[in-house]
Amino acid sequence: MTMDAKQTVRARTTGFALLAVVALAACGKSDDASQQSATAGAGNSGDDRELVIGITQYPSTMNPNVDSMVAKTYVRAMLMRGLTRFNHDWELECSLCVELPTLENGLARMIETPDGRPGIAATYEIQPDATWGDGTPVTTKDIQLAYDVGRDTTTGAINTDMYRRIYQLEVHDDKRFTIYTDRVTYNFNVLGDFYPLPDHLEREIFEADPYEYRHRTTFNADVTNPGLWFGPYIVAEAQQGSYIKMTRNPHWWGKEPYFDTITTRAIQNTSAMEANLLSGTIDMIAGEIGLQVDQALAFESRHGDKYNIIYNPGLQYEHIDVNLDNPILSDKRVRKALMFGMDREQMNERIFGGKQPVAHTRVSPLDKVASDNITKYSFDEDKAIALLEEAGWTEIRDGIRHNADGEPLRIEIMTTAGNKTRELVQQVLQGKWKQIGVDLRIRNEAPRVFFGQTTRERKFTGLALFAWVAAPETVPRSILHSSEIPTTENNYAGQNYTGINIPELDAAIESVEFGLSLDERLPHWATIQQIYSEELPVLSLFWRPNPYIYPLWLRGARPTGHLNASTNWIEYWTRE
Amino acid sequence: MRRFLLSRLLQSLVVLVIMSFVIYALIGLMPGDPIDLMISANPNMTAADAAALRAIYGLDLPIYERYWNWLTAALQGDLGYSRLFGQPVLDVLLPALGNTVILMGTAFTLAVMVAIPIGTLAASKPRSAVDYGINLFAFAGISIPSFWLALMLIIIFSVSLGWLPAGGIASANAGFVEYISYMVLPVLTIATLSIGSYTRYTRSSMLETLRHDYIRTARAKGASRRRVVWKHALRNALIPVVTILALDFGFLFSGALVTETIFSWPGMGKLIFDAVMGNDFNLALVALLFATALVLTANLLADLCYAWLDPRIVIGGGKV
Numbered sequence: 001m002t003m004d005a006k007q008t009v010r011a012r013t014t015g016f017a018l019l020a021v022v023a024l025a026a027c028g029k030s031d032d033a034s035q036q037s038a039t040a041g042a043g044n045s046g047d048d049r050e051l052v053i054g055i056t057q058y059p060s061t062m063n064p065n066v067d068s069m070v071a072k073t074y075v076r077a078m079l080m081r082g083l084t085r086f087n088h089d090w091e092l093e094c095s096l097c098v099e100l101p102t103l104e105n106g107l108a109r110m111i112e113t114p115d116g117r118p119g120i121a122a123t124y125e126i127q128p129d130a131t132w133g134d135g136t137p138v139t140t141k142d143i144q145l146a147y148d149v150g151r152d153t154t155t156g157a158i159n160t161d162m163y164r165r166i167y168q169l170e171v172h173d174d175k176r177f178t179i180y181t182d183r184v185t186y187n188f189n190v191l192g193d194f195y196p197l198p199d200h201l202e203r204e205i206f207e208a209d210p211y212e213y214r215h216r217t218t219f220n221a222d223v224t225n226p227g228l229w230f231g232p233y234i235v236a237e238a239q240q241g242s243y244i245k246m247t248r249n250p251h252w253w254g255k256e257p258y259f260d261t262i263t264t265r266a267i268q269n270t271s272a273m274e275a276n277l278l279s280g281t282i283d284m285i286a287g288e289i290g291l292q293v294d295q296a297l298a299f300e301s302r303h304g305d306k307y308n309i310i311y312n313p314g315l316q317y318e319h320i321d322v323n324l325d326n327p328i329l330s331d332k333r334v335r336k337a338l339m340f341g342m343d344r345e346q347m348n349e350r351i352f353g354g355k356q357p358v359a360h361t362r363v364s365p366l367d368k369v370a371s372d373n374i375t376k377y378s379f380d381e382d383k384a385i386a387l388l389e390e391a392g393w394t395e396i397r398d399g400i401r402h403n404a405d406g407e408p409l410r411i412e413i414m415t416t417a418g419n420k421t422r423e424l425v426q427q428v429l430q431g432k433w434k435q436i437g438v439d440l441r442i443r444n445e446a447p448r449v450f451f452g453q454t455t456r457e458r459k460f461t462g463l464a465l466f467a468w469v470a471a472p473e474t475v476p477r478s479i480l481h482s483s484e485i486p487t488t489e490n491n492y493a494g495q496n497y498t499g500i501n502i503p504e505l506d507a508a509i510e511s512v513e514f515g516l517s518l519d520e521r522l523p524h525w526a527t528i529q530q531i532y533s534e535e536l537p538v539l540s541l542f543w544r545p546n547p548y549i550y551p552l553w554l555r556g557a558r559p560t561g562h563l564n565a566s567t568n569w570i571e572y573w574t575r576e
Numbered sequence: 577m578r579r580f581l582l583s584r585l586l587q588s589l590v591v592l593v594i595m596s597f598v599i600y601a602l603i604g605l606m607p608g609d610p611i612d613l614m615i616s617a618n619p620n621m622t623a624a625d626a627a628a629l630r631a632i633y634g635l636d637l638p639i640y641e642r643y644w645n646w647l648t649a650a651l652q653g654d655l656g657y658s659r660l661f662g663q664p665v666l667d668v669l670l671p672a673l674g675n676t677v678i679l680m681g682t683a684f685t686l687a688v689m690v691a692i693p694i695g696t697l698a699a700s701k702p703r704s705a706v707d708y709g710i711n712l713f714a715f716a717g718i719s720i721p722s723f724w725l726a727l728m729l730i731i732i733f734s735v736s737l738g739w740l741p742a743g744g745i746a747s748a749n750a751g752f753v754e755y756i757s758y759m760v761l762p763v764l765t766i767a768t769l770s771i772g773s774y775t776r777y778t779r780s781s782m783l784e785t786l787r788h789d790y791i792r793t794a795r796a797k798g799a800s801r802r803r804v805v806w807k808h809a810l811r812n813a814l815i816p817v818v819t820i821l822a823l824d825f826g827f828l829f830s831g832a833l834v835t836e837t838i839f840s841w842p843g844m845g846k847l848i849f850d851a852v853m854g855n856d857f858n859l860a861l862v863a864l865l866f867a868t869a870l871v872l873t874a875n876l877l878a879d880l881c882y883a884w885l886d887p888r889i890v891i892g893g894g895k896v
Binding site for chain 2: 060061063066153154155156160161211214215217219220221237239240241242243245265266267268269271272275276278279280281449451452453456
């Protein structure tokens with residue numbers, strides 16, 4: 001060996017040794033240190049009255065009437081409250097209002113709308129002590145402004161459906177008002193998305209130029225203005241794209257919260273999120289907008305003893321939409337064969353650690369309208385093969401079934417590229433269905449293409465794997481009614497991507513919307529679920545749970561499983 | 577010189593106008609728009625609602641018309657509002673640019689301060705243990721993926737040792753030390769990657785320069801090795817390095833997407849990515865044009881630096 005070569009070898013050896021030491025330090029020390037940080041106290045702050053929450057998205061505008069996103073819902077619940085909300089038992093209750101209007105208590109009554117149709121008038125009273133963070137009382141003026149902004153078609157407000165069906169708002173005094181809705185529906189008193197807007201700050205801006213309101217709103221221009229918030233907390237500091245720091249609202253009328261400050265930190269990368277948690281930079285990861293189930297399971301296997309990890313099943317319904325225009329899939333026997341040919345229980349056990357329960361229809365078993373009278377499919381390869389044989393897919397060549405015309409039983413499945421969990425499910429399905437002679441081809445797309453074009457314009461040729469999120473007892477009109485099939489003629493309106501068109505199903509959907517009492521609605525709900533499970537426009541997969549990763553010392557934080565985030569009860573969160 | 581500057585300025589303007597249309601058109605050609613995303617999140621939204629929202633956001637117009645509307649407003653100083661953040665574009669852009677300048681500027685300075693001396697040192701002692709050591713370090717810097725290095729640094733310094741925060745940015749009322757503590761890991765990540773390539777460029781260029789006759793002459797005249805390297809050779813060796821540095825300097829302001837994402841640093845890289853993915857036309861366009869303008873400016877600076885470093889180079893028909 002020459003001198004140069006010796007030097008090279010020595011230098012390289014030294015370099016690798018250094019790298020190895022660094023890597024060992026990284027791997028070896030992490031457990032002990034994370035234990036220290038996890039048990040040391042309130043994360044980075046060291047202050048037991050401070051809570052730092054990790055979320056994967058930074059909320060856009062905080063104006064409740066502009067744009068909607070989960071991160072915003074999560075943070076906003078600490079700063080302001082809607083008039084109503086669903087509680088942990090999925091029951092509707094008052095949040096900002098005093099008493100829920102019902103026909104029974106006389107706060108709601110049947111009316112005739114100006115155009116002669118039946119409607120409902122419901123009277124609400126705002127909490128008497130509700131006060132904006134600058135000391136101004138929350139009054140019906142604020143309700144009126146929210147209504148004016150929501151009804152103005154130039155503001156670009158979301159929840160247009162809610163504001164459209166409330167055709168009139170009548171103000172009685174500072175705290176009481178009546179809304180008049182133009183139809184009789186069971187959910188007439190659900191006003192969870194109705195948030196008052198501070199009239200003393202926003203009225204002038206809105207009236208100056210309704211079109212520019214969404215840009216000039218104080219929620220964008222001066223988010224730390226205490227007069228914008230009437231929840232347990234107000235915004236003290238915000239760094240766009242990074243964090244929002246909230247402090248107690250001195251004028252909060254409800255239960256006094258335990259934590260002096262709450263900070264939400266946006267960390268998009270989930271590996272970095274875990275590292276932030278282990279280092280104590282954040283105290284917890286929000287379930288509503290945090291890790292995926294498989295990531296949480298991996299985290300739990302390494303650090304499960306140092307955190308309280310809760311997998312809360314909810315309304316995130318993982319499923320496969322079937323394009324019923326596909327000649328192969330238009331045959332119900334093939335759809336049933338696919339259902340019998342997939343082993344969802346096994347997937348749940350092996351991939352999701354048993355935390356992701358199998359779904360049988362799009363109605364959650366936790367929902368009070370869930371029906372038992374449905375067709376259920378458990379893994380049965382023989383049944384699947386028999387159904388395919390019956391459907392004419394009898395000849396097997398190279399492991400793939402063919403029909404009498406020599407066409408292969410080939411189906412394409414699409415989902416959101418980069419979603420590791422869904423991609424894994426696809427691969428398992430590919431393997432399982434191969435065993436019954438189905439050639440499943442995978443083609444995935446970026447989420448904005450998949451949702452923005454492929455599903456919206458029904459461009460998926462076979463199957464589309466994704467999730468729906470709903471509130472309790474959500475009527476599936478836009479998803480299952482035949483009038484909601486997106487076409488070029490209706491400019492791709494509606495979300496009936498499968499193209500299901502069954503008059504009996506349409507009738508049940510229409511009936512369920514207008515049934516006022518639960519007893520009246522239940523049979524229609526049962527019909528919807530029975531048709532859904534029998535006709536299989538959608539192959540149900542799982543109820544995706546949200547993994548909540550809490551510090552061991554946190555008490556009072558309870559996941560809901562529905563769209564009202566756990567932070568709606570932030571004032572009940574305490575430290576042991 | 578004045579003619580040269582004027583000509584380059586005009587060229588830059590033309591490039592910017594062309595780029596503005598290309599970027600606008602490319603973003604516009606991407607499938608899906610913000611209203612599509614709203615529809616998928618809200619099953620109750622009707623076709624009429626969607627159409628009304630498209631009209632309000634100007635998304636119902638053909639792309640060239642939307643571009644023309646944007647251009648005429650921009651020429652009057654109105655860069656529009658960010659759809660994602662609901663604020664004037666500059667109000668969103670400038671804080672992100674500030675964060676990026678601080679982060680990337682520090683990393684760049686650190687990289688230059690480390691890379692040029694060690695690159696020179698390696699070249700002045702070729703095939704020695706020092707040279708091999710520096711090369712190894714440089715190759716490691718070039719080869720290590722930034723996300724891996726970032727995560728390793730977090731695990732070592734935040735999780736294991738607990739010395740530094742794992743990510744984010746210090747709050748507005750934080751002290752200097754706390755502010756710096758949030759910068760250390762992202763700066764180290766970015767700088768390590770840059771140091772690798774700058775060291776290699778410096779070393780190669782210096783080796784080349786050290787072979788020139790005038791270096792031999794200087795040595796023959798009795799100049800010390802150190803003086804020859806640092807006084808005579810370095811200035812000439814830096815010419816190609818400056819080109820790289822100047823180009824990199826322009827790109828610095830586009831941010832470092834991966835590093836910013838992992839460290840949750842609210843800079844330009846993350847902002848541009850979010851704007852493009854979120855279909856925020858105004859923000860994406862202005863941010864990308866900003867980045868383009870800075871690359872053009874950096875190129876111009878590189879040309880001027882050549883002339884300063886090498887008096888033989890003349891630009892614009894005369895000496896600088």
